[in-house]
Amino acid sequence: MKSLIVGLTAVILPLAAFGDEVYLKSGGQLSGRIVSRSATTIEVDVGAGRIKVPASTVLRIEEGRSALQEYEERAGQLAAGDVAGWVALGEWASGKGLGTQAREAYNRALKASPNDPRANAALGNVQVDGRWMSEDESYRARGYVQYQGDWVTPAEHQALLRESAAADEQARVRQETDSRVREAEARADEAEARARQAEAEAQQPVEGLPLWYGWGAGPVAWPTGPIVGPGAPARPATRPATRPAVPR
Numbered sequence: 001m002k003s004l005i006v007g008l009t010a011v012i013l014p015l016a017a018f019g020d021e022v023y024l025k026s027g028g029q030l031s032g033r034i035v036s037r038s039a040t041t042i043e044v045d046v047g048a049g050r051i052k053v054p055a056s057t058v059l060r061i062e063e064g065r066s067a068l069q070e071y072e073e074r075a076g077q078l079a080a081g082d083v084a085g086w087v088a089l090g091e092w093a094s095g096k097g098l099g100t101q102a103r104e105a106y107n108r109a110l111k112a113s114p115n116d117p118r119a120n121a122a123l124g125n126v127q128v129d130g131r132w133m134s135e136d137e138s139y140r141a142r143g144y145v146q147y148q149g150d151w152v153t154p155a156e157h158q159a160l161l162r163e164s165a166a167a168d169e170q171a172r173v174r175q176e177t178d179s180r181v182r183e184a185e186a187r188a189d190e191a192e193a194r195a196r197q198a199e200a201e202a203q204q205p206v207e208g209l210p211l212w213y214g215w216g217a218g219p220v221a222w223p224t225g226p227i228v229g230p231g232a233p234a235r236p237a238t239r240p241a242t243r244p245a246v247p248r
Contacts, residue, residue, distance in 0.1 A: 019066020020044065023059045033066045047098050067096040075105070083113045090122060 032046035090105030109119040
């Protein structure tokens, strides 16, 4: 609470100088006009609004005459149709930093004389075809279009819309291209992984078949000589063939 009051004081002090001064125990200070006071709270009108502070946080109060108080006294002496008086009061309030009260005075002048140039100019109004209107209204009256916070001509508006649409289309195409590239890379990685797996499986020996099985291009030749070794079947001995007698 104390830090908030100190922060507000730093902003408000220049706006309502030479009024009631409320000094706080925290070191802060409020300048304005005290509008209410009780045993628990003190309310100060600082021009831009009213601030209430606990009475326990107040160190001391120095009463004086504020610019806001003087504005209210001057405004109370002006007639409703006194255009020059309200314009002059608005200029005086603006010079004292009382922006809210200055706008109030200028609007009172316009209520009595809507075409008064000084009050209109002070409020930021502009004249278009002999009519006073706000700046936004003047742009609309001249056919301008508001685009992203700026007023542009209809031709500029259409060009900006085309540029925005083209940029959106480029972003969409770029996004689709990136997506296709990522998909192609993923498919290539998957194919490479399958190829490595197939190569590894091809290098493994087949279980259950002798290593020499199926070698050679011709038919398999089984040995014709005697098979020597344990368990080999006995082969009957053959007698040499007799040659036939040759006649003498």
